[in-house]
Amino acid sequence: MDASRPRAARLVARAAAFACCAVALAACSGSGLSASSPPAVPREGERTTARAAVPRAANDLQADYQRVIRDVLPSVVQIQAREDLGSGIVYDDRGHIVTNAHVVGEQDTFRVTTAHSEEPLSARLVHSYPEQDLAVIKLDRVPDGMRAAVFGDSAKVEVGQIVLAMGSPLGLSSSVTQGIVSATGRTVTESRDGGGTGATLVNMVQTSAAINPGNSGGALVDLDGRVVGIPTLAAADPGLGDSAAPGIGFAIPASMVKTIADQIVRDGRVTDSGRAALGITGRTVVDNSYRAVGVAVVEVRGGGAADRAGLRAGDVVTRLGDTRVTTITSLTETLASMRPGDRTTVTFTRDGKERTVRVTLGEQ
Numbered sequence: 001m002d003a004s005r006p007r008a009a010r011l012v013a014r015a016a017a018f019a020c021c022a023v024a025l026a027a028c029s030g031s032g033l034s035a036s037s038p039p040a041v042p043r044e045g046e047r048t049t050a051r052a053a054v055p056r057a058a059n060d061l062q063a064d065y066q067r068v069i070r071d072v073l074p075s076v077v078q079i080q081a082r083e084d085l086g087s088g089i090v091y092d093d094r095g096h097i098v099t100n101a102h103v104v105g106e107q108d109t110f111r112v113t114t115a116h117s118e119e120p121l122s123a124r125l126v127h128s129y130p131e132q133d134l135a136v137i138k139l140d141r142v143p144d145g146m147r148a149a150v151f152g153d154s155a156k157v158e159v160g161q162i163v164l165a166m167g168s169p170l171g172l173s174s175s176v177t178q179g180i181v182s183a184t185g186r187t188v189t190e191s192r193d194g195g196g197t198g199a200t201l202v203n204m205v206q207t208s209a210a211i212n213p214g215n216s217g218g219a220l221v222d223l224d225g226r227v228v229g230i231p232t233l234a235a236a237d238p239g240l241g242d243s244a245a246p247g248i249g250f251a252i253p254a255s256m257v258k259t260i261a262d263q264i265v266r267d268g269r270v271t272d273s274g275r276a277a278l279g280i281t282g283r284t285v286v287d288n289s290y291r292a293v294g295v296a297v298v299e300v301r302g303g304g305a306a307d308r309a310g311l312r313a314g315d316v317v318t319r320l321g322d323t324r325v326t327t328i329t330s331l332t333e334t335l336a337s338m339r340p341g342d343r344t345t346v347t348f349t350r351d352g353k354e355r356t357v358r359v360t361l362g363e364q
Helices: 056-075 254-267 303-307 329-335
Strands: 001-005 076-081 084-090 096-099 109-111 121-130 134-139 162-167 175-191 197-207 219-221 227-237 244-253 280-286 290-302 316-322 343-348 351-362
Touching: 001 254, 056 076, 056 084, 056 162, 056 175, 056 219, 076 096, 076 162, 084 162, 084 227, 096 254, 109 134, 121 254, 121 303, 134 254, 162 227, 175 244, 175 329, 197 227, 227 254, 244 254, 280 316, 280 329, 290 303, 290 343, 316 329
Parallel strands: 001 175
Antiparallel strands: 076 084, 076 109, 084 096, 096 134, 109 121, 121 134, 162 175, 162 219, 175 197, 197 244, 219 227, 227 244, 280 290, 290 316, 316 343, 343 351
């Protein structure tokens, strides 16, 4: 799946196809009285007030929403980088805030607004890791009342689970939307500004909670008040001119957020990405009918996996393991499903002849 991601204020993910359906809701009413019990007749001069009964379950759910919002919202901030706005999550009590890499862009200083601050706070970039679209910034001063969010185990997230998305959509700070987890384990590839592909993100959480421009970098939380993901992409329907497709959004899972953010906070950079790499720079090749047929190797990184396997510039990769490779995006998505150190095969053409070699994948 391709995903378009124009900076903090304009986020879209390109989906292959969408099926739209309309759901008709029918309302019914009743007296709420049993057949054997006639309605009470008020005495003369007595005033009566009719009040609709609210099911206890609805009250309980509403209370859950209010509790989660009250507990988590102080940990969600608005981040301003030049003219763009995004969101972030307070990561620890030292003022570290985790957000999307595309929210910080090329900036290294920011203005941060918390749920309770009257004036924006200044912050600086610690490190940005575009390969996973994550970044950490740090406040110059930690205000009173700010507390770190609690991150949950995204491996336990289930389809159908109720979630809330918190952030600053369209610049409206401290906004909340609700929905469910629609799917887990999605792989999406972002599009760069001006064309081309960006980060390929794996194991994404798909949600029906509305994700609008400015939500990116915020919090996707469960009803226990635990962050299960960072909203990053909202889907767009190419059949409707890339307009937003409601109810289809994606969040980076909390487990990946913690893996990357912990390294940045501790070491100032990412030391172990956990992502496999072939060690090439490539471009998509098309045939005479303009159909994508493979990835041409433009450059081979010395000492990398492809170099050790004997690939060289000019080779056209057509398969990685059992997976057919037609575009640079398909190659990236296949690598994203593997781990550094995995052994597999690379099938490629050289001088019109097909060859297959074994390769041990490196680390991105």
